Amino acid sequence: MSVTEERTSGGNGFVGRRLKRKEDPRLITGRATYVEDLTLPGTLYAAVVRSPEAHARITSIDASAAAERAGIEAVFTGEDLADMAAPCPMVWVPPGVEVHVPEHWPLARGKVGYVGQAVAVILGGDKYGVVDAAEDVVVEYDALPVVVDPEAALEPGAPVIHEQFGTNKVFEWSLAGGDVDAALAEADVVLERRIVNHRTAGAAIEPRGAMAEWREGRLTLWSSTQIPHIARVILSIQLGISEEKIRVVAPEVGGGFGSKLQVYGEEVLVAWCARKTGKPVKWTATRSDDMLTTHHGRDQIDDVRIGAKRDGTLTGIHVKVIQDCGSYHLIEGPVIPTFTSCVISGAYDFPAVRTDIVGVFTNKFTTDAIRGAGRPEATHLIEVCMDQLADELGMDALELRRKNFITEFPNERPHGFVYDSGNYHGTLDRCLEMLDLEAFRSEQAELRQRGVYRGVGFSTYVEICGLGPSRALGPDGWGMQGGYFESAQVRVLPTGTVMAYTGTSPHGQGLETSFAQIVADRLGLDPEAVEVIHGDTNTGPFGKDTYGSRSLAVGGEAIARAAEKVQDKAKRIVAHKLEAAPEDIEVAEGAFRVKGSPDKSLTLADVATEAYIPGDLPEGMEAGLDEISFYDPTNFVWPFGAHACVTEVDVETGRVEILRWIAVDDCGPAINPMLIEGQVHGGVVHGIGQALFEQIVYDEHGQLVTGSFVDYAVPTAAEIPSFETDRTETRSPTNSLGVKGVGEAGTIAATPAIVNSVIDALRPLGVTYLDMPLTPMRVWNAIQEARR
Amino acid sequence: MSSKVPIRLSVNGRVRELDVEPRLLLVHLLRDQLGLTGTHVGCDTSNCGACTVHLDGEAVKSCTVLAVQADGTKVTTIEGLAHGDELHPLQEAFWEDHALQCGYCTPGMIMAAADLLARNPDPSEEEIRHGLEGNLCRCTGYHNIVKAVQDAAEVMHGSAVADRQEVSV
C-alpha cells in the first residue's frame, strides 16, 4: 500500500496532488493513541465535583465521607491549591483599554459563578470508585441572584457577578475607520437589524482529557489540546515550575474546532495533583463535563446599521456588538469579537466602518474561540443584511453584492486592514455556473404554485486568517501577550530520509501529509520518506500551535523555508562534489543534479553521507544537514468564496431541508486538494449545525438545558446533503506558497447562506427575517405571524 | 464495590475469561482490561456511536452494554476487522476517500457501516445516511463517509474487483 496515487522516483510535483493521508493507517485500524488510551503504572483517576449553582457563595465543603471510601487517595478543594502561583491567565491586554479579569482558579475559591464550576477533586485508583466518592462530597452553597441575559446584566440594578468591578461590563472598545456617522447621514437608505448570534459548542467527539506525571522534579502532561507549546508556558506560570522542567504532549487529538485552543483548569489541576501525590493523575471529561465546561462560542447580539445610496452604493456600516463572555475568562475569550470587527467590511468597498464592542459577564460558562471565532458572526450579519438591504432597495441581492465587491488588491480597508488578494466576482461566477440560477428560479416559481416552498441563499464571504503577524496581534498591536510566528525544523537523517518538526499541532487537518508533500518537493524525496513530527514540546523548536487557520499559511511556510535552507546547503555540497556552481544545481526526479547534465547528480542520501561523515565538505561548512526556520508573516491572509444553499421548507411543520450546497472557495494554490475539500465539508456542516440545530441553552437560573448530545443537536449524516465543491486559485502575496487557510472558511461562509435561503423560500408568505437556529418551531411561528 | 462475576467471551477471535464488576460497561472491559483502545467513548447518552462494536455480528454501542451481558458472545472490535495486514474494504475506502480527519469517530463509524452493509449490501445514499444516523462525526461533514461506504459496498459486491481485472487483462 502506498500513500501516493502512483509511485514516482521521488522529486518534484507532489505539491498539488490528492495524496492519501499518511496519518490514516493508524486511525482506521484503532491503533492511534489518544490521551484516554494512555495509562501509567499506579495511575490515579480524577473525578471533579462541580457546582450545581450558577452563582453562590460556598459556605462549607465536607469531603470526609468521600476521603474515607476504600481506594480513595486524596481529596482536594480550592483551599488546598493555595500554593498555586497564578490563576488561569487571560492573555489579551489591549493597550489603553481596561479589561476586567476576575481571578479564575482551577478549583473555586469561596464563590462559584457558573453551573459546572469545579469545586473539589477526588483521586483514586479506580475509575468508577472516584465517581462514587464524588457523590459523597457535601458542599453547602449560599445562593446569590443569577443573571444570564447579557443585556439584563448591563442594566442598572442587575446582580453584579464580580463585586470588585462594580459592573458586569468586561470591556468596551471600538475599531473604526472613515466617518461612519457622516456615511450613514448621507445614505438614502439606512438598514437597521438586530441579529442574535446564539451560543454554540465546539463539540469535538473526543471529550477533553489530560494525564500528568511528576518524576524527579520534572512534569509531563499529555493533553487533548490544540496548543501544547502555549500550555507549557502557562503551566510554568501557574505552577511556578521552571519551563524546561515541563514537557507537554498532545498525542492523537480527536478534534478541536477551537474548543481545545485553551488551557483548562483541569489540565493545571492534574499537573498539580501529580506533583502533590507523586503519582500519575488522569482526568477524562464525560460528555456532560464537556458541555458544561469546555468553552462555548458565539453568543453575540449585533445591532447593525448599513447605509446605501438608492443605486445600491454602500456608504458605511456600523455594528454594536454585545458579547456574552460568561462569568470568567479563559485564555483569550474577550478578544474574540475583535475578529468580528476585522472583517466587518466583508467583501464590499465600504468607505466607512465602525464596530463598537461591549463584553459582558453573565452566570454562564466562558465563551472563547470556536471554529471561525468572531468571523462567522461578522459574515452572518453582513451577508444576511446584504439580502435585507437588497430587498429594501428593490434590487437583486447578487447585483447589490457585485456592485460593491472590492476588485483591487492589495486593498486597504478604512480600519487599516489590508486584504491581500481576491477575485470575488470569480468565485461567484463559478458558483452560479454550478447552481444554474435561472433554472432554479423557474422551478421555484412552478413549485410555489403547488405549495412547495424552495429558496436559494448566497454567502459571498471573505475572512481573515493565518494568525498572524506578531506586530499586528502582539503586545503593541491588539495586545495579545505572545508572538504569532511559526517554527519548523527539517532534519535529514544519515540515510537520507527526513524528520520534519512543526510548531503547529494538528488534530485532524492532515498536516503529516501536506507538510510531507512540501518537504518532499524541495528535497527530491517521496513524501513517504518524510515523517512530520508535532505536538510535543520536547521535540523541535518552540512553536505556536494550531488555530485561526494558521497551520499552512504560517506553519507550512516555515516548513518550506526550513526545507529550502536544507536544500541550499545540500546544493552547496553537491556543487562541491560535482565541481559545479551551487546556482547550477536543481532538484528534479528525485535527485540533485547539474542543470543541463542530468547524469551528473547525487541523491539526498548521498548528500547526507557527505554531511554526516564529513571528509570532504566545502571550506568552512559545518557538518550535519538540519535547519530551523521561524516565520513571522507580514500580513494576515484573506480567503474568500461564494456559497449557495438551496432549501425546501415544509410550511406545515416549519422543517427546513437542505437540498443542495454549492461551495466555491479560494484559499490559494492547493497543497493537497482532497484535504481542502474535507475541511470545506466539515466546516460547512459546523455552520449548518448552528443555523438549523445547535444551541447552548441556559434557563433563567443559569442551569444548562443542553448538557448532552440528546439536547445539543450535532448534525447527523441524515440531515446533511452531499456537497458540490470547486475552487478558484488566487495566490496570496504574503507567503511563498501563495496559500491561505481553509479550516474555518466553510463555517464562516455557511450560516447566512441557509438563513437567506429560507427567507427566500418564505418571502411569498411574508416572512422577511429570521434569527438562528431555524428550528421547526421558530420557522413555523414566523410563518404563522406573517400570515396574521 | 459489589462482588465480581465471571464471564467468558470471544473477542476478535480469542476466548477471554475474566471476573468483572456487574456494573462494568463493555466499552471499559474492552479498553481498560483488554487494552483494545480503538473503541472510543464520546458521550454518556448513547448518541455518538464512537463506541460501536459487533456483538454476535451485530453493531451495538458498547457504552450501553454491560460486560456481563456480553457473557457467551462473540465480540469484534475495530482491531479485529482487518485480516492480518489486509485491510477491510471499508478501511481501504475510508482511507482512499478521505472519510476521516481526527479519526476519533472512525472506528465506530466503520463498525456501524460494516453492519449496515451486512444487512443491506447495496444501499442508496439515503439509506447510508439514515443507517449511520447513530454515529456522529464532527470533522468530515459526512460527505466522504457516505462515498466511502458506497465504494466499499461496490468492492464487497465484487463488481469493482471484477471490473478492474477485466481492464488489466
Ligand code: FES
Ligand atoms: S460513547 Fe457515545 S454512543 Fe457510546
Ligand code: FES
Ligand atoms: S473524523 Fe473527527 S469526529 Fe469524525
